[in-house]
Each structure stands twice: as C-alpha cells, then as structure tokens.
Amino acid sequence: MALLIFDMDGTILDSGTAIVNTINHVREALGFEKLEKHYALEKVxxxxxxxSKFFYGTDDFTLQQKELFEEHxxxxCLNGLELYDGMAKLIDDLNQEFTLTVATNANSVFAKKMLDHLEVGKYFETILGFDSVKQAKPHPEMVYKILDTHNIQKEKAQLIGDSHKDIMAANNAGIDSVLVNWGFSNHEEDAISSIEELEKKIFEKFKA
Incomplete structure (x- = not known):
C-alpha cells in the first residue's frame, strides 16, 4: 500500500490563530511588540x-521561551481550530487505499490532541512531531523515520505540505511532493489551490 505523509498546520487544519497568539504571548513576555498574523505565519x-532569532532575538530557543510557548x-491550541474545507472527506476517501501519516514541526502530543479534536486523528497510523526526531523539517529525518516505520520504498510515498520546508524535506529524502496553497504561505508558482487538485495529483502518481 502506498504512503501519504501530510504536514499538519496549514495543510490539514487551520491553526493559524492559536500559533500567532502563542508567538505573541511569548514576545510580549520578552518585551517585544506583537506581530501581525499573516506576516508571522509567513515567517513560521x-x-x-x-x-528563534527572528521571533525572540536569541540564537536558539531558550528553556524559558519553550516553556512559555508550550504552556500557552x-x-x-484548540481555539479557532478547524479543518480546511473538504479535508475530512478527502482523508476518509484516501484512507481506503493509502497508509496515512503526519509529519509536523509541531509537538507530537499537541498534534495528536488537535487531530483527535477534529475527529481525524484515527486515520493517521503515525503522527510524528519535532520532538520525535533530532532535526525537524526541512531536514529529511522525519520522512526517513516514517518510511522506515512502515517499510515503504521512496517511490511509493508522497508528501503534502503548505511550506517550502515540507517540499525541501521531501526532496532531501528523495520522495515526491505536492505544495498546497490554502495554508500559511501565498505561493506564486508550483502550488495547487484546491482539494480536488490535490486528490487528482495523488491519484495521478499512484494510479499511473
């Protein structure tokens, strides 16, 4: 069975409000001004x-920053959380023919909590967050770990994400990818804009 690796934030679900509010919560605690939502998400x-340098002025994330972020x-994280239109049906349809997984730069505990809240967590056989690997996307470690877990060859896998970090992770791991344009970035080229296009891309690859 072929394998699909979904990014979560900005791909499966819209968590933008909670992400930006939490970034701004940390920034305010550190004495920085709030950032505008769209701008902050583009930078994420x-x-x-x-x-860490951009958002909080330090070369690396500090323990204080991590604790402030994770507590808030x-x-x-469930406030204002919603699936993108058509995503629930797509996941349900794909579940019949594909092994579905998630590779997210969010914490895996939060990711599972959010996906379960939206009643789609049960569809994903593996949910990997940044805490499950040494290096997050765009490093390919997350992709490699999912491929190994499910004993899937690269040719039978595809990654779907809304960020160039996702596409770079897929390229670095040697697997196919699809860039979507309904998430946190506004891509000018090489991105698809609808669930229908995504479904077509997936089946074009695996039904050829």
Missing part, C-alpha cells in the same frame, strides 16, 4: 530564517 514557514499553546 520560511526556511531561510533563524526562527497547550491551553489554547
């Missing part, structure tokens, strides 16, 4: 920046 997905996000 930007593979070319040092996220754990309490608020």
């Amino acid at each position: 997905n930007d593979p070319n920046i040092n996220a 996000y754990n309490a608020n």
Whole structure:
C-alpha cells in the first residue's frame, strides 16, 4: 500500500490563530511588540530564517521561551481550530487505499490532541512531531523515520505540505511532493489551490 505523509498546520487544519497568539504571548513576555498574523505565519514557514532569532532575538530557543510557548499553546491550541474545507472527506476517501501519516514541526502530543479534536486523528497510523526526531523539517529525518516505520520504498510515498520546508524535506529524502496553497504561505508558482487538485495529483502518481 502506498504512503501519504501530510504536514499538519496549514495543510490539514487551520491553526493559524492559536500559533500567532502563542508567538505573541511569548514576545510580549520578552518585551517585544506583537506581530501581525499573516506576516508571522509567513515567517513560521520560511526556511531561510533563524526562527528563534527572528521571533525572540536569541540564537536558539531558550528553556524559558519553550516553556512559555508550550504552556500557552497547550491551553489554547484548540481555539479557532478547524479543518480546511473538504479535508475530512478527502482523508476518509484516501484512507481506503493509502497508509496515512503526519509529519509536523509541531509537538507530537499537541498534534495528536488537535487531530483527535477534529475527529481525524484515527486515520493517521503515525503522527510524528519535532520532538520525535533530532532535526525537524526541512531536514529529511522525519520522512526517513516514517518510511522506515512502515517499510515503504521512496517511490511509493508522497508528501503534502503548505511550506517550502515540507517540499525541501521531501526532496532531501528523495520522495515526491505536492505544495498546497490554502495554508500559511501565498505561493506564486508550483502550488495547487484546491482539494480536488490535490486528490487528482495523488491519484495521478499512484494510479499511473
């Protein structure tokens, strides 16, 4: 059975409000001004920046920053959370023919909590977060770990995400990928804009 690896935030579900509110909660605690939502989400997905430096002014995430973020996000990550239109049906349809997994740069505990809340967690056989690997996306470690877990060859796998970090992770691991344009970034090229296009891309690859 072929394997699909979904990014979560900005791909399966819209968690943008909770993410930005939590980033701004940490920023305010550190004495920084709040960031505008769309701008902050674009930067979350930007593979070319040092996220800790950009958001909080430190070379690496500190223990204080991590604790502030995780405490606030754990309490608020379900607020305003919703699946993108058509995603529930797509997942249900794909579940019949594919092994479904998630590779997210979120914490895997929060990821499972969010997916279960939206009643789709049961469809994903593996849910990997940044805490499950040494290096998050765009590094390919997460992809490799999922391929190994399910004993799937690269040719029988495809990654779906809304960020260039996702596509880079897929490329670095040598698997096919699809970039979607309904998430946190506004891609000018090489991205699809509808669930129908995504379903077509998936079946084009695996039914050829």
